[in-house]
Amino acid sequence: MDVKKQANKIAHMFKSRDPFEIVRGLNVILVHYPLDGVRGFYQYFQRNNIIYLDERLSDPEQHFVLAHELGHMFLHKKANAIFMDTRTQLNGARYEREADLFAMELLLPDDLLSEYREMGYSIDQISRVTGYDKRLIKLKLN
Secondary structure (H helix, E strand, O other): OOOHHHHHHHHHHOOOOOOOHHHHOOOEEEEOOOOOOOOOEEEOOOOEEEEEEEEEOOOHHHHHHHHHHHHHHOOOOOHHHHHHHHHHOOOOHHHHHHHEEEHHHOOOOOOHHHHHHHOOOHHHHHHHOOOOOOOOHHHHOO
């Protein structure tokens, strides 16, 4: 599956790259709660899409984590990450990387990234301007 294509399709469908608007348009159940050990997680339960989000996160962190969890929803709906994490030896790193990439494709479109690059911004500067970790900027660029 082409992660970039999926993220752009969703952004086009909802005419927005704001994960909160997308969640509202999808009737996803969004639960704000003080989570320990995780910043958020996605659950598909009784034909309902539920995203739990740590209410103590800053706004930029909430946007990223929500976009990341939307990535799980669109890319890994049938994968039970909690079960895989706690009951199997399977490595969920691939799923996490894909969800990170989905979030970056959704939140940081190519034209905006190109604009920063044309202005001569380094990865460090793009990271500071956008509020996204350098690792995530590099993931998007690769």
